[in-house]
Amino acid sequence: MKTIKKLFRKGLIASGAPIYSANIRWPHDEGFNDARTRAKTKGVSGIPDDRCFTLYKTASAVSNLEGDLAECGCRHGKSTRFILAGAGIESDKTIHIFDSFEGLSAPTENDRLPSGYTTWKSGALASSEDALINNLQMYEHMARIYKGWIPERFGEVAPRKFSMVHIDVDLYEPTLQSLEFFYERMTPRGVMISDDYGSLGCPGAKKAFDNFFADKPEALLELPSGQVIIVKA
Numbered sequence: 001m002k003t004i005k006k007l008f009r010k011g012l013i014a015s016g017a018p019i020y021s022a023n024i025r026w027p028h029d030e031g032f033n034d035a036r037t038r039a040k041t042k043g044v045s046g047i048p049d050d051r052c053f054t055l056y057k058t059a060s061a062v063s064n065l066e067g068d069l070a071e072c073g074c075r076h077g078k079s080t081r082f083i084l085a086g087a088g089i090e091s092d093k094t095i096h097i098f099d100s101f102e103g104l105s106a107p108t109e110n111d112r113l114p115s116g117y118t119t120w121k122s123g124a125l126a127s128s129e130d131a132l133i134n135n136l137q138m139y140e141h142m143a144r145i146y147k148g149w150i151p152e153r154f155g156e157v158a159p160r161k162f163s164m165v166h167i168d169v170d171l172y173e174p175t176l177q178s179l180e181f182f183y184e185r186m187t188p189r190g191v192m193i194s195d196d197y198g199s200l201g202c203p204g205a206k207k208a209f210d211n212f213f214a215d216k217p218e219a220l221l222e223l224p225s226g227q228v229i230i231v232k233a
């Protein structure tokens with residue numbers, strides 16, 4: 001049995017699947033596992049555990065900073081739940097959630113892979129606002145939803161400051177528009193996270209971050225999960 005397990009593990013490692021050592025703390029984090037269990041029991045599909053942990057810990061780490069939370073691209077709200085769990089149910093922060101609920105906007109030239117192919121199609125990943133609301137149960141008091149195409153409704157939060165912004169819209173245009181709007185509203189030491197930066201299928205998201213931060217002082221910290229983090233100077 002042990003040999004079969006070892007062979008299986010070897011096979012997974014060889015295939016490039018992420019294998020987390022039993023010596024690593026994060027998969028055993030009690031608060032995170034609690035959030036994971038709740039998300040699972042509600043049948044929420046979405047981003048993998050390591051990315052959820054990044055969101056959970058970041059939301060917790062910024063809890064003492066001034067400023068609200070925001071998410072551009074929530075789909076069913078799996079990522080949103082981990083941000084909210086990390087902030088904590090007692091938090092006085094609000095998360096401002098922006099999504100078309102009609103899926104992706106139209107890809108542009110900047111979203112083409114080197115092969116010329118585009119992974120995404122307009123309308124992909126559409127979901128319903130009701131599914132999000134259902135998945136945010138117990139956090140309703142912390143969430144505001146802005147249905148519409150980015151950046152149409154950004155103006156409604158223009159006077160606010162932000163301590164954490166999660167950007168997960170897969171494409172160049174809405175990623176760049178999210179950066180352009182939120183960057184100057186970030187509290188110093190606030191964190192911006194891209195879900196898509198390291199995804200080979202989302203070249204536009206990486207391009208948007210690389211272009212936007214080319215003349216900024218912040219470093220782009222790329223994580224093995226595929227995310228990238230910047231801490232506002």
Ligand SMILES: C[S@@+](CC[C@H](N)C(=O)[O-])C[C@H]1O[C@@H](n2cnc3c(N)ncnc32)[C@H](O)[C@@H]1O
Pocket residue numbers: 045046047072073074075076077078079080098099100101102103104105125126127148149150168169170171174195
């Ligand atoms: C990959 S999904 C987000 C997944 C979610 N963050 C999670 O982890 O479960 C991308 C989302 O971005 C939204 N989206 C993409 N382009 C958009 C745009 N231009 N304006 C508004 N929403 C957009 C889609 O509707 C979709 O819900």
